[in-house]
Amino acid sequence: MDERDEKLVNLDSRIMYLEDSLRQMNLQLMKKDRLLDLMQEKISGLEEKMKDMDERKMNVSSLDAGEERPPHY
Numbered sequence: 001m002d003e004r005d006e007k008l009v010n011l012d013s014r015i016m017y018l019e020d021s022l023r024q025m026n027l028q029l030m031k032k033d034r035l036l037d038l039m040q041e042k043i044s045g046l047e048e049k050m051k052d053m054d055e056r057k058m059n060v061s062s063l064d065a066g067e068e069r070p071p072h073y
Contacts, residue, residue, distance in 0.1 A: 001009075
């Protein structure tokens with residue numbers, strides 16, 4: 001094998017390594033993207049639950065305030 005062939009083989013090996021690295025990084029990026037979407041959905045769900053809890057708390061507080069006895073009793 002002459003020097004030129006060695007260089008080609010070396011370049012081919014490097015390209016294959018880079019392609020594999022790029023493929024692996026792309027897979028990791030896709031996983032992170034799915035995880036981020038899932039976390040955003042969960043956060044939205046938690047925000048809705050907290051809003052509902054706040055609304056219920058305000059409704060209960062207003063009911064309790066209406067049922068309190070006046071101070072002269």
